[in-house]
Amino acid sequence: MPESWVNSAERTGSDLHLELPAGGSRRAAVSAALRDAVRSGRLTPGTRLPPYRSLAADLGLARNTVADAYAELVAEGWLTARQGSGTRVAGRAAVPAGTARTTGAATAAAGPAGPGRTMGEAGPPVRHDLRQGSPDASSFPRTAWLASARRALNAAPHSAYGPGDPRGRIELRTALAAYLARARGVHTSPEHIVICSGFAHALRLLFGDRVLRGPLAVESYGLGFHRSLLEAAGTPTVPLALDQDGARTEELADRPGVRAVLLTPAHQFPTGGPLHARRRAAVVDWARARGALVLEDDYDGEFRYDREPVGAVQGLDPDHVLYCGSVSKSLSPAVRLGWMVLPPHLVGAVLAAKGEREAWASVLDQLTLADFIASGAYDRHVRRMRQRYRRRRDRLVTALAAHAPHLVPTGIAAGLHAVLRLPPGTEASAVRAAGRRGIALDGLAAFRHPAATMPAPDGLVVGYATPPDHAYGPALEALCAALRPAGGR
């Protein structure tokens, strides 16, 4: 490119060399080349462009093509055209050269490893992912899902492709009401279900939009992500202690300002036990007496291995329990769908918070999931995954018994993770030892409420669902090597 005409407002005509890519619209190519030239500083403000006829002749293009490109760039503000003064580069301050592309890009790209997840310091890259929270992504039932999508999208009325009902598709709410009654003992009807993008979305709607007001009692161990979300929404959280029967709901009596409590009754997250039946009844009594609400997070209720699943607390009192579930553990977090089963008096407020149209949850996925559930494919998938995860859990228990018998896995009757209790004071070093062997996992400390006053047991939270089957054995071997009694060094 000739440098000569840069910064020279009056150099024009044949000085302007444009290189056009082959193929595609010629007009678009001329426009793009001119934009690049302005952006890069080759064409500076005030520079007069050659008459379109000349440039067209230079480029071997039709005159109209170049005239159209000029007109387009004038309309977009890159160029100005004045009668008698020709077409010029718009007279504004210099465009920053090479607008940014180079900066900031990789910073936040890391994705899944974020706040609330501790990892071994300065260890090798993650080879074995034993963090809790995700199902085996390699097991997503692509074929069955696509079959449901084909049936559902073809069968849907035209209106399904218009603005959505913020309650969610009736097909999905109907399928869910039946499924949740059968599988989780939830007592509801389609008009009291509101679809959302998952539990985080539910928390935002309920607290961010002031359907409910804090302070909110929570379990002393839980997801830091949820706590920060609540704090960002201006909702203080108050920790309840945990013991072998789950959250100590009796502590609610000492918290007169608390009108809502968030619990994981089927499988306390992350410590792993169910909430004792006595406490299930007690917390419902508390809610009734106080006009308060129990928020039930049933995040992995389908996965119970040794007996029948523990039913939802919601069934005890649908007027005082708000039940939340999603497909993030049972199917995939890539399907961004969850549901709130609401006490009737809250339906209106939640819908008001959600907005006049569905603005969040994919209607196409909703239709597909409705078919997936109603056709029985969801049950089949859950059953298959339950067997797979149970085998993995059994392998974990066996391997630890053989290679690290001092560590007792707990919370293993259900869910997609176990907690390995450790001798006091050894958790941090165990996480580091695992990290040195390329194992990503969290210690219990990562889940502790900052204001918790209960004793802080040492333990590792081992997610056994995430690796694909072929990678699970090597991950277990590495874990046992890291934790063997002599220490992981």
Added chain:
Amino acid sequence: MPESWVNSAERTGSDLHLELPAGGSRRAAVSAALRDAVRSGRLTPGTRLPPYRSLAADLGLARNTVADAYAELVAEGWLTARQGSGTRVAGRAAVPAGTARTTGAATAAAGPAGPGRTMGEAGPPVRHDLRQGSPDASSFPRTAWLASARRALNAAPHSAYGPGDPRGRIELRTALAAYLARARGVHTSPEHIVICSGFAHALRLLFGDRVLRGPLAVESYGLGFHRSLLEAAGTPTVPLALDQDGARTEELADRPGVRAVLLTPAHQFPTGGPLHARRRAAVVDWARARGALVLEDDYDGEFRYDREPVGAVQGLDPDHVLYCGSVSKSLSPAVRLGWMVLPPHLVGAVLAAKGEREAWASVLDQLTLADFIASGAYDRHVRRMRQRYRRRRDRLVTALAAHAPHLVPTGIAAGLHAVLRLPPGTEASAVRAAGRRGIALDGLAAFRHPAATMPAPDGLVVGYATPPDHAYGPALEALCAALRPAGGR
């Protein structure tokens, strides 16, 4: 009816006497009686309703029946519900009689009739939907979409079914960067694009999560939904006047506290013109000089009928313009996907607001849309719809010329709606006349910023995209009959 509790915010309980007609749904009867009480002024704003249990006992009805009626009326905006404060009559001036088609259950299901949408009073049910905002739902390309879904879901790596990258799938961001450059003159790269659920989600992330801070300058006419969303997020909005060249960006100079402006440069919503090239350049200059930001809402940029599309302002300065788009107009609002093209320095803050994992946008839809764009199916669909909507616009113009020649359609070079300018003082009666013929549409007043100081022209906003093809002719006939010069009475 006892007058005693009128105007008494704290009189509740058994004071509320409702007379229910015999027969029919009890819930509907309760809802109707409550609406009547509010409409007639017997129940005044702020009045607290009795607990639904009490009212149910009084009326001899099941509790859920009354709870459902309350929920329905909250969803419709007649009542408000907050935990701890009970259910109250919504605190606004008289509720427009006959809001949204009288039947409660259908209302929430129908969706689009909500805040900011005026409709004819006491008219017959909606037979012709000429409200702006939605594409023709009957034209969704089901077959092509399913073909893309099959290819994309089968080709995706296993990890696509795990926790998602909050930026959005790289396949989609790559396809979008190329498409937006080609079709809209947007200058970006995949790492500066963040996927979201649509423009409302973008506003929530940007302002609700304090990536940007208000006050935000907006156009004097726009979507009330966006204004309320911003207000709920604590962001005051400041209206800019509009003239024949679009938003008067020069007014920004008089607003030293304003550091961001929201514009619809390609097609002002709803008045319909493009932002003049001089102002496009000027607003970018303002943003540079002030270290401020232009938020570009390119909601229907693909639909321009008489010449080449007007490119995005973003191309002028990718460091100072945040470009937003979605598939809601071009494809379907049922695909809840949109995108932010970010100045590089904002990428980190937006990702921090979005959270460590993708919690909103369906990864399956993202994969499918990426294939849909990359395979050319998106271009084909947009081309087909552009032709269809242009024909509809032409039919509208022809019909008005023949039957209501005093009304001049404006803003018709682009988009999915036209504005029919009306003689001063006639807008409200024209909306009512249309309502009496079963036509749902809005007057310009429904879109006016409450603090706007510019003159308030009278006009009807006629959406011509929503009805299916077979229903469009009858809708036009009804519109012309309602607006013919003799008046619609």
